[in-house]
Amino acid sequence: MPRTQPSSPPVSTLSALLSGCASLDAAAALHARLLKSSRLFRPVFLANCLAAAYSRLGAASSAVALLRHAPEGNGFSWNILLGATLRSRGLLAARRVFDGMPDRDAVAYNSMMSGYVDGGHSQEAFGLVRAMLEAGVRPSGFTFSIVLSAVRGARHGVQVHAAAVRHCFAHQDFAVGNALINMYRRVxxxxxxxxxxWSMNGHDIISWNSVMSVYRDDGRSSRVFECFRLIRSHGFSVDECSLSTVLSACIDAEDLSKGDQLLAYCVKMGLLxxxxxxxxxxxxxxxSDRLADAVWLFKGMATWDSETCNAMISGYARSGLMEQAMSLFALxxxxxxxxxxxxxxxxxxWSSCxxxxxxxxxxxxxxFKIGLEDDLIIATALVDMYCKLASLEHAKKIFSRVNFKDLVLWNTMVVGLSHNGRGKEAxxxxxxxxxxxxxxxRITLSGVLSACSLEGLVKEGIEIISLFKDKYxxxxxxxxxxxVVDMLSRAGMLGEAVYFVESKLQKCIVASLSNILEASLIKRDFHMADLIAEKMIKMKTRSSLPYIVLAQSYGAKWASPTVSQS
Structure with a gap:
């Protein structure tokens, strides 16, 4: 009897094997098996599965070569080819594939947009969004997540948010909601x-972590603690981001008792x-001034990495131990x-401090020696250091060399110039x-108003406030x-400064009036000084300045010579 050929595995089995491939060798073995049985492109579904496996395992060029030789493909083939080309050949080659696609769906647009955003070409990504809508392709939640990650301005962010609401993604889709939170935090x-x-229909742990980061950045540590409590009461498992955020909030709030409780929790759960x-x-x-405990914990770690070394170096520097900080840095x-x-x-x-x-x-x-001077974070730190050390020429030289400046670097330069009395340059x-x-x-606004104050540009300062409110x-x-109070006081507009304080700064009225009082004395406007001192005494302030001012004023009046009547 003739030997019967073993039956080939069904397509479903082969596709499952390809999806589960954990190594390139396994994918190559299946590739050879399919070629031997002449089943690779019958159906094309198997070729798509193999190409996806190659791309997932880091052999994107093999995926591209495979699909290029496919006799016929479908929409899935083109999308896999586009993704593999992005990974292996870059944006220009991927754009040629994208433009040559017979039909482009949301997946294709999303892949190309993601490539542009990852490559730092945000404007091209936004252009694709417009083309996508004009072509009648409905955006997905992933589309909005990609676009939101590229937003750098408040007005643009509000526009994208409105579009997400119109397409019913803002409140329903976790990924879009989380991207919106992070975008608004960034701008x-x-x-x-x-x-x-709080308008989302549900939350995941990423949502909670994102809003805790917002509260921490906004200086609202009590809300961070409340969110952390709600996370646990809602049955979510806290992760490393949750704990690191709430620990940072404890530092910001100087709430060391809560910090100790969290430390005990981390020790109990073996999270260190x-x-x-x-x-x-x-x-x-x-x-919390427990440097010895920090050193003990650091030295007891099995391995060091950049995160822990950075924390320990910063801890040494914070305590003024720059020699130890530099030694650990070198080690x-x-x-x-x-x-x-x-x-x-x-x-x-800390060197500048x-x-x-x-x-x-x-x-x-x-x-400079290791070639990191163009790194944006490092360049910003150098500019900040030289500004604090009053070496403005060095700061400006580094600033001018950075090709792509972000908001933080611009703010650092503006504030640095203002603090060094260079208002016009700021x-x-x-x-x-x-x-x-x-x-x-908000940081930009503070720096610009300080510059206006230095130069006595009251009108321009008020116009800038209106610009920030109306446009940004x-x-x-x-x-x-x-x-603004400082700006008015420096310009000699003391009455306007008092009125502004009484209408805008009720929560810190005493401190603000004290500043105006000092300005009155500098300007030798003793009448205004008397009026402000009397206001402060009526408020029962603990400051001795208004009492001293009035005492000197009354003493001068009593000591003034009188003209005797004949």
């Missing part, structure tokens, strides 16, 4: 981020092996732990920033109102 609209969170949590605990211990380098931008930023920050010019310039030399940099279509934030949706806060 500085914290209240918008909070409103998005996680580098992100361990670095947050080290920062907490250093902030990390010797052990092959490459410093991150945050490591350099931490060391440079302690006025250590020599250490700062040595670190700058090392940065305003020039601000105008350059707007010309580059960089959307300002930034409502001035207490810190900005204090800048």
């Amino acid at each position: 500085g609209l914290m209240e918008h981020a909070v409103r998005v969170f 092996t996680n580098s992100l949590i361990c670095s947050a605990v080290i920062s907490l211990l250093c902030a 990390a380098l010797q052990n092959g732990i490459l410093p991150t931008g945050f490591t350099f930023a931490s060391v440079l920050r 302690f006025g250590l010019v020599e250490q700062g310039t040595q670190i700058h030399a090392l940065i 305003l020039q940099v601000f105008r350059q920033m707007l010309n580059c279509n960089i959307q300002p934030d 949706y930034i409502v001035p806060g207490v810190e900005h109102h204090k800048c």
Whole structure:
């Protein structure tokens, strides 16, 4: 009898094997089996599965070659080819594939947009969104997640949010809701981020972590603690991001008792092996003046990484132990732990805080030697350091060399110039920033108002506040109102300054009036000084300044010579 050929596995079995491939060798073996049985392209579904496996396992070029030789393909084939081309050949080749596709669905548009965003070409990604809508292709939740990650301005973010609402994704889709929260946090609209969170129909742990980060960045530590309590009461398992965020909030709020409770929880659950949590605990211990405990924890770790080394270096520097900080910095380098931008930023920050010019310039030399001077985070830290050390020429030179400046770098330069009395230069940099279509934030407004105050530009300062409110949706806060008071006082508009304080700064009226009182004395407007001193005494202030002013004023009046009547 003739030998019967073994039957080939069904398509469903082969596709399952391809989907479960854990190595390139396994995929290549299945590829050879399919070629031998002449079943690779019958149906094309198997070729798609094999190409997807190659792409997933890091052999995108093999996926491209396979699909290029397929006799016929379908929409899935084109989408897999586009994704593989993006991974292996770059944006230009991928765009040629995209333009040559007979039909483009949301998956194709999303892949191409994601490639543009990852490559730093946000405008091209936004252009594809418009083309997608014009072609009648309905965007998906993933579309909005991609676009929101590329938004850098408040007005644009609000427009994308409105589009997400129109397509019913803003409240229903976790991924879109989380992307909206992170976008609003990034552009500085914290209240918008909070409103998005509480309007969502449901939350996952990523949503909770995102809104906790918003509250922490906004200085609302009590809300971070409340969210952490709600996470646990709702049955979510806290992760490393949750714990590191709430530990950071404990440091910001100087609530060390809560920090100790969280530390006990981390020890009980055996979480200190996680580098992100361990670095947050080290920062907490250093902030609570328990440097020895932080060192003990750090030295007891099985392995060091950049996160934990950065926390310990920052802890040493925070305590003024710059020699130990620099020694650990060097030791990390010797052990092959490459410093991150945050490591350099931490060391440079504390070098400038302690006025250590020599250490700062040595670190700058090392940065230059290893070729990291163009790193945006490091460049920003260098500019900040040189501004704090009053070496403005060095700061401006580094600033001008950075090709792609972000908002943080612009703000650092504006604020640095203002703090060094260079108001006109700070305003020039601000105008350059707007010309580059960089959307300002609250920090920008503080720096610009300080510059206007230095130069006595009251009218321009008031116009800038209106610009921020009307165009950038930034409502001035207490810190900005204090800048306005300082600006009015420096310009000699003391009556206007008092009126502004009484209408805008009721919560810190005494401190603000004290500043105006000092300005009155400097301007030698003793009549206004008497009026402000009397106001402060009626408020029962504990400051001795108004009493001293009135005592001197009354003493001068009594001591003035009188003309005797004949």
